[in-house]
Amino acid sequence: MNFDSRKRPVWQLPVANSEKRGNAYIHPKAKYHCFKNCGSLCGMYCQRTEDYDDGITISSAAVLEQPHLACRSCLKKWKKQYQVEG
Numbered sequence: 001m002n003f004d005s006r007k008r009p010v011w012q013l014p015v016a017n018s019e020k021r022g023n024a025y026i027h028p029k030a031k032y033h034c035f036k037n038c039g040s041l042c043g044m045y046c047q048r049t050e051d052y053d054d055g056i057t058i059s060s061a062a063v064l065e066q067p068h069l070a071c072r073s074c075l076k077k078w079k080k081q082y083q084v085e086g
């Protein structure tokens with residue numbers, strides 16, 4: 001699967017890079033954010049979504065089914081921007 005957010009919006013957990021340990025870290029209570037052109041719609045995060053796999057990515061359909069998993073601000077903007085019903 002291609003998670004290039006320059007081509008389409010990608011719902012992904014934000015990854016915090018730990019320079020000390022040199023590996024990616026995801027907060028256990030993190031919400032999924034909608035990334036477009038490598039920035040989240042809510043403006044809080046910036047990441048290269050194509051660097052990560054589907055382990056931290058969910059589909060738009062899953063977001064609509066379980067909106068509590070998504071960042072509220074991203075969800076609102078995404079629905080408005082892409083005229084998503086639901």
Ligand SMILES: [Zn+2]
Nearest residue numbers: 033042071074
């Ligand atoms: Zn967000």
